[in-house]
Amino acid sequence: MSNALLGRLRADLGADAVVTDPDVMASYARDQMPLAPAGRPLAVVLPDDVEGVRAAVRACAEATVPIVPRGAGSGLSGAANAVDGCVVLVMTKLDRIVEIDPADRLAVVQPGVVNQALRDAVAKHGLFYPPDPSSYDWCTVGGNLATNAGGLCCVKYGVTADFVLGLEVVLADGSVLRTGRRTVKGVAGYDLTRLFVGSEGTLGVITEATLALRPLPQAPATLVAAFPSAVSAGTAVSRIVRDGLVPSLMEVMDATTIRAVQDYLHTDLGTGSDSGTLLLCQSDTGGAQAIAELEAVERICADAGAEMTYQTGDPAEGDLLMKARRVAHSALESTGSCMTDDVCVPRTRIADLITGCERIADDTGLTVAVVGHAGDGNMHPTVVYDATADGEFDRARRAFDAILDLGLSLGGTITGEHGVGKFKQDWLAREIGPVGLDVHRRLKRALDPDNLFNPGSMFSM
Amino acid sequence: MSNALLGRLRADLGADAVVTDPDVMASYARDQMPLAPAGRPLAVVLPDDVEGVRAAVRACAEATVPIVPRGAGSGLSGAANAVDGCVVLVMTKLDRIVEIDPADRLAVVQPGVVNQALRDAVAKHGLFYPPDPSSYDWCTVGGNLATNAGGLCCVKYGVTADFVLGLEVVLADGSVLRTGRRTVKGVAGYDLTRLFVGSEGTLGVITEATLALRPLPQAPATLVAAFPSAVSAGTAVSRIVRDGLVPSLMEVMDATTIRAVQDYLHTDLGTGSDSGTLLLCQSDTGGAQAIAELEAVERICADAGAEMTYQTGDPAEGDLLMKARRVAHSALESTGSCMTDDVCVPRTRIADLITGCERIADDTGLTVAVVGHAGDGNMHPTVVYDATADGEFDRARRAFDAILDLGLSLGGTITGEHGVGKFKQDWLAREIGPVGLDVHRRLKRALDPDNLFNPGSMFSM
Structure with a gap:
């Protein structure tokens, strides 16, 4: 069965686009969140156009082999981590800037474009693409869209979602959906664009985006x-x-x-x-x-x-x-292993979060350092621990969880910009409650009835 | 059957909350779009709290009687128009400003709060709620949310959706969903808030909203x-x-x-x-x-x-x-009957839209006047015609459609801020195409499997 799928993928996308070498596959099996589980893929597939994506989706759907879409792998939630026996769909070869329209201040890009490459390209026209996650020099726009990435810019300019006018998405049945428009305003139908932005690869594969730009x-x-x-x-x-x-x-x-x-x-x-x-x-x-x-x-x-x-x-x-x-992050890493949290609290509660983290540090006997985006309340408390010391990982994990708990108790959220992925599923359930979780499952089932895309990520079915 | 439902509604919500007088019902059967069809409701129900809304939803769901939610009825797409035999669920009695938090610059409001009442209340704290549809002195926040209302403010401040942090929504099974959060940033789960904003009462009934404010x-x-x-x-x-x-x-x-x-x-x-x-x-x-x-x-x-x-x-x-x-609108109305369009085009195409409308005026022998929000390309070309002259209504309707056609041909949308409702369903299908329409139907079925809420509005199942 899996051999038949590999044969079909090679026939449809070309042999070079299908990788099964275990070492190469391992390099595509994880993002930057070490605490999230990662499985062993059946294959890594690198399409270079939307038809390749469609062919891969159709082939996997028929073979009931799950697809985990990913970009550069800079994510911090394990959302791009492989599951056992999946096809990892790597979008980095769809890396074309299709159009830059200075007059209407927008760009049309493929998902594999690196964030900085887009910034540099539009800067030549005196324009600015604000979203700037800290990995901006190697993360891709597709990953930014899938996670609704933030960054330092958010206090003034908002998050990735605030710059997305429209998307092209390959759905689980291989059909191509176009959402949104090129105008700055529009209310024709549901806001499908926002449904896909931040859905962490669980609803479809983004193959193109129309992005709003600002003057430099x-x-x-x-x-x-x-x-x-x-x-x-x-x-x-x-x-x-x-x-x-x-x-x-x-x-x-x-x-x-x-x-x-x-x-x-x-x-x-x-x-x-x-x-x-x-x-x-x-x-x-x-x-x-x-x-x-x-x-x-x-x-x-x-x-x-x-x-x-x-x-x-x-x-x-x-x-x-x-x-x-x-x-700051390198400085902390030079003193031990790090678990970096990503809570967001109302901006009036930042001091409470910092003093709460001091308490958690005292309680666990570990170092907890807080850096963060004060302008929007998105804090990154980092637990520093000695990975070689007996029991210290477990204590660090308890501190990490206590910080999430603290964030929620201050009226905040368990993730301001990193996402849920394959790491915070239980916390998502806690934040949004049973009705919220049920609605998530219903929407997932509506768009991806066979649970093809990124199964087990964000929430389980 | 319908008597049993009326009895149950009266028992659950109180006799005063259930209106069946034909004249009163007629006053709740239409919004401000004269061209959209309106049916005869079975009853008009006016709950005054979320439990009343849940009781009405549960009762109607069990009786398979459709619900058309509405606010003040200032809409311009017929989205709030009754369908035959429905219950019109009037939200104007849920009119409490629950909380104004100046420090975190947010307000929590019920849907029946009039836009201007909210503006006035937050102004006392030096704060500003920007969305300003032209009916701001009588439209309700709930209607603004359901239609993702715009206004003159959009060029600088954006649309209603840009100010919604979270919602409370009664779903078709009577359960209560809470979306979003009180923080300005957050990526925990799908963006359910944006799915409900602008869904024109087809997915659930909004019973509370947490809104972001700005300094005055x-x-x-x-x-x-x-x-x-x-x-x-x-x-x-x-x-x-x-x-x-x-x-x-x-x-x-x-x-x-x-x-x-x-x-x-x-x-x-x-x-x-x-x-x-x-x-x-x-x-x-x-x-x-x-x-x-x-x-x-x-x-x-x-x-x-x-x-x-x-x-x-x-x-x-x-x-x-x-x-x-x-x-402008009164001036045009003093010269004849008016059909006001609501296309939005890329801002570079405004002149093309205006000159195109002059052409349409020449072709149809009617007056077409263009006013609009130049800053965001959202234009309101208005066809002026003599409703008493033989065949002129049909000609006006052709001009109206030609303007929509023109808007689409310029890369625009069929509705910038008024919505689809019970008037532009065919045009929505044309703008979003068969895959887009299929996705709308799948989402609707996922959240409202029995087509309880506002059936036939926006699109048919």
Whole structure:
């Protein structure tokens, strides 16, 4: 049976498009979430056009062999991890930028286009594609769509979904669905575009996307503010939001992260006290407006108790200041193994999340460092542990779960931007409840009755 | 059977909540789209809480009597029109603003809250709920959600869907689904919120919504520009969009509309030529920034060939200038019966739409006047005809359809903000094609297997 399928795939897509070498397959069997399970694929298939995708979908559907679609594999939820006996459908060869329309400010792209390649291509037309997950230099737009990826841009520009005008999707029966439109407004029918964005490859395979673009922003001005405590930093964030100030970036680092970064860079970040919290803001509105924007933020920070604020309009200096945030994950990884969480809380509860994480660190005797997108409440508390020490992995996992629990108790969600995948299924069930889960299953059954696409991911049928 | 249902509804919801008087029922049987068919309901039911909604849904489901949910009835697609023998479920008594949270900038409201009542209530906290359909002083938030209503605000702030964080929905089996969250970001599961927003009452009954708010904007500064032709006005709009300028309002009126308004107001709008086109812009950023914003728009208008531009920072004077746009529909209605279209085209095709409508007017010998939201390409060409003249209704209907056809041929959609309802089902099928229609039917069947909610609206099963 599986031999017949491999033969058909080779006949339909070409022999080069079908990989069964175990070592190569292993390299396609996982994304970047080490805690999620991954199975052994039957084959890895790399189509290079929509007809290839259709042929693979039809062949797998007839053979009842599951399909796990994936892009570059930069995901952080195991959504792209293989299941035993599946076909991993790798979309990286559909990597064409089909069209850039500067007048209507949109681009039409295939899913295998790397996020940065799209950014670079549209920048030549003075345009900007904002979604910027931290893997932007190697993740693909298709993966960004499947996970509704976020990034640093979200505080001002929103998430991937906010830039999707329309999609082309291959459905489980091999038919091709076109959703959305090229206009900025439209209410003809259900919002199918939004149903597929963030569905983590469980409903169909995205083969093309029409994306909205914006004018290229100005080089950023940067502000750093050091607070004596998470509470005072949290107060500043709440006031900045409440006053309607919209920096193009607003990141927070807690005392534990600051210590790790200082050790890693052999430098003093100037936070003054041991319980210091750093807030990093940028404005990309340019010139006097950027300065005015950051001065307003600076005033709020000072009012909220900041012990130090520093502002610069020089992009190179701003880049240096941002380095502390950029190396945060590497700094933490240099001290042990890491489990990075992805809770999102109402922006008024950021301080509660940070102090709650300190409690969890005390309770488990582990390091828990919080960095995150303060502007939208999307926090990445990271549990640092010694993978070689007996029982420490289990304790880390308990801390990780306690953070999810804390996020929910603060009115938040279990995932702000990484997704559910093959790791947080139980937590999804808890967040959305039995009616929500039942609706998910009904929608999945409606579009993929034989559970062909990414079975067991996000939720079980 | 129907007597048994009425008895059960009265027992469960109270006798006052169940109306069967034919005259009263007739007043609830239609929205504001005269061309859509409307049936005779079995009863009109007015629950005042979610338990009442659940009881009505369960009773109707068991009796296999269809439910047509509605708010104030300000819709323009017949989506809220009764079908024969249905229960019209009127949501206006669920009219409580449950919560306003200024710190996290959100409100929790029941669907019967009038749009303006919400705007007024949040304004007391210095906050702003942007969606502003032209019926804002009497339409309800529930109807806005069901139709994903737009308005003048969309060019800067987006549509209703962009402000919905979460929903409570009663499903066809009477269960209560909660979608979304209170955080600004989140990817836990499918985007069920967006599936219900704009579904025109075909998938469930919205009983509560969590809505994002923004800080209250400044009083607007206003700019009027008169162009010698639709083409020069269209060029200006394209450049304004391309340069990334975002006025808080950008409306266009063609020569036919201008003539009607001049006659109606007995005034000269100063457009100079017979083929003149007016562009009206506002900025709500306040002070120097608003002036700078409108000056940039003004320069583009002058470059594109505007014969007259006039700017004012005085809100009262701005209001006077806006009067021409506000009375446009009344001015046209004073000259005959009106069919108002709702196509949305890419913003670069606005001039093509206006000149195409002139052609359609010539071909049919009728008046076609174009006003619309230039900032997002959502145009409202209005066919004016003599309802008493033999055959003129049919000719008007042909002109109306020709405009939809034109909109599609320009890469647009058949409805930018009014919806499909019981009037544009055939056009929806044409726009989304057989695969799109099949997906709509599958989703409808998944959530409403017995076709309980608003059957025959949007599409037939």
